Amino acid sequence: MRAKDLAVPFPTIALDAPVLEAARLLAGHNLPGLIVVDAAGRPVAVLPGTQVLRLVIPGYCREDPTLARMIDEPSADVFLRGAEGRSVAELLPREQPGPPVVEPQATVLEVAAVMAQKRSPLVAVAARGAAVTGGITLDALLDRMLGTA
Numbered sequence: 001m002r003a004k005d006l007a008v009p010f011p012t013i014a015l016d017a018p019v020l021e022a023a024r025l026l027a028g029h030n031l032p033g034l035i036v037v038d039a040a041g042r043p044v045a046v047l048p049g050t051q052v053l054r055l056v057i058p059g060y061c062r063e064d065p066t067l068a069r070m071i072d073e074p075s076a077d078v079f080l081r082g083a084e085g086r087s088v089a090e091l092l093p094r095e096q097p098g099p100p101v102v103e104p105q106a107t108v109l110e111v112a113a114v115m116a117q118k119r120s121p122l123v124a125v126a127a128r129g130a131a132v133t134g135g136i137t138l139d140a141l142l143d144r145m146l147g148t149a
Contacts, residue, residue, distance in 0.1 A: 003111050003136060004104035006144060007125040010135030012037045015044065019083040019091065023052050032121035032137055036088055036099075041131030043099045043124040051091045056083045101126055104133065108144055111136055 012035045013022050022034055026049045033048040054062065061068040100118035102111050104125055114123050121138040142148075 001108055001144065002104065003102045003106040003108075003123075003125045004133070006108070006111065006136045006140060007104070007134030008136075008140070010035055010122075010124075010132070012041065012043075012132055013047070013088055014039070015087065015089040015092075017088045019052065019055055019086045019088060022047065022088050022091075023056070023083070026052060032139070034088075035122065035124045035132055035135055036092070037132060042129065043101050043126055043132050045092050045096060045099045046118070046120045046122050046124065047088065047091055048121060055086060055091055099124060102136075103127055108141070111141055112145065115141065 011025055011029060011031070013025060015036060015038065025031065025034060031049065033046050035043055036045040036047050038044050057068075061071075097118070100114050100120040100123040102114050102123050102125055104127060106114075106125075111123055115121070115138060123136050124132045125134045125136060126132045
């Protein structure tokens with residue numbers, strides 16, 4: 001089995017898209033992450049959902065999660081507003097290693113190796129220099145490897 005056989009159509013998001021759009025896409029489709037693309041649709045990064053959380057959760061709560069207990073629920077909802085006006089590009093590390101991308105002919109083991117190396121729950125499938133044709137999630141990969149798919 002090859003990556004093209006495992007890949008499914010996967011939502012992508014542009015670098016200049018608002019963070020709240022990314023959060024809505026993650027939640028609305030129950031995704032582990034998003035494939036971030038340039039203007040030509042080529043993958044530039046995979047944005048795990050946890051990175052979106054990092055932007056909307058105050059730093060002091062990330063450093064000491066017990067402080068979050070002191071904030072009531074209505075006040076906690078206000079933190080999402082802190083992401084307004086921010087872009088997906090702001091969530092990406094400045095020193096960005098290459099995105100987790102495999103070519104359509106990659107084997108299941110190659111897909112697993114890229115996921116492990118990049119520590120990503122998602123890989124983009126794209127021919128070299130081309131637009132994204134789909135994505136493979138960790139869940140789908142494990143299902144295939146364990147024979148449960």
